Structures are given as structure tokens and as C-alpha cells.
Amino acid sequence: MIRILVAASRSWPLDRAHTIARGLDAAYDRALQGRGLRRWDDPPTTLVSGHCPDGGDAIAEAYADYLGWRIEEHPALWDDCGPNCPAKPHRIRRRPGDTAHPGVADTYCPKAGPRRNSLMVSLGADQAVTFPFGKRWSGTRDCGTKAERAGIPTTWVEAS
Numbered sequence: 001m002i003r004i005l006v007a008a009s010r011s012w013p014l015d016r017a018h019t020i021a022r023g024l025d026a027a028y029d030r031a032l033q034g035r036g037l038r039r040w041d042d043p044p045t046t047l048v049s050g051h052c053p054d055g056g057d058a059i060a061e062a063y064a065d066y067l068g069w070r071i072e073e074h075p076a077l078w079d080d081c082g083p084n085c086p087a088k089p090h091r092i093r094r095r096p097g098d099t100a101h102p103g104v105a106d107t108y109c110p111k112a113g114p115r116r117n118s119l120m121v122s123l124g125a126d127q128a129v130t131f132p133f134g135k136r137w138s139g140t141r142d143c144g145t146k147a148e149r150a151g152i153p154t155t156w157v158e159a160s
Helices: 014-035 056-067 112-122 138-149
Strands: 002-008 045-049 070-073 127-131 154-156
Touching: 002 014, 002 056, 002 112, 002 138, 014 045, 014 056, 014 127, 014 154, 045 056, 056 070, 112 138, 127 138, 138 154
Parallel strands: 002 045, 002 127, 045 070, 127 154
Antiparallel strands: none
């Protein structure tokens, strides 16, 4: 089975979805080559995604679904704190209409995204592909950097 890890900015514009499609296609080809396979071998493929409902993750998931890939969703658990969270208050109050940090609590844990990224990377992948965009893409950077440090071949794809 081929595993492709995606990390994409939530502000990725829909009119640049073709860049994500090309990036995922290229990552798939590199993963096949790394396994000594060709496209006609058609191995089962899984997209590992942070499952952000906006932007690049949603575009990548839609394209993976179109290709018939399995989608492994790892949404951040923004309501939950982890064992490494500081004892002092560190939670951030949700603003009205906040869709970036879904949950039911009035506050969220800012470490939930990085914790989720560490989990996705620890599960392994043949290739990682990142899609940074705009001024705010620290989560994309975090996941891509962790993938690189874990030895997962990682490609950074800019919007075009």
C-alpha cells in the first residue's frame, strides 16, 4: 500500500486546486518509483490528511476520493489537552465563527494541531507533500518539517 501524507494551508484557494492535484500526482509517482512499481500496478493508496474542512486538506481529499484512494483522516482534537501541555493556563478563547478550531468548548488547546501532526508523521508515509500558502501556514510548516526529520521524502509545493 502507498501512503501519501498531505499538509496544506487552510487558506489555499480553490482556484488553485490544480496545483494540489499535480503535487499529489507527482508524490504518487515518486512513491511508486521508490517501491519499484509503475502506475499500471495500481497499488492501494491512502491519503493521510489532517482533515481541515477548509482549504488545501479539503481539496486534497476531494482529489484523492476522485482517484479512488482511501482517505485516512486525522482531525486535530482542539478541545483536548495532551500530557505535555503546561499546567498553567494556555488555552485560547474561541472567537465567534471560528471554523479553524472546531469543537464545543469555549477555549481550544493551541498544541492540538502540532500533536496531530506528530501522530500523522509517526504512522509513516512513502511521501509527504506540503502546500503552504499565504501568511499563516505554521501548521503546514510544522507537519512538513516533522516529516522531513522522520526521514519521509517531503516536497514543498508553492501555489501556481
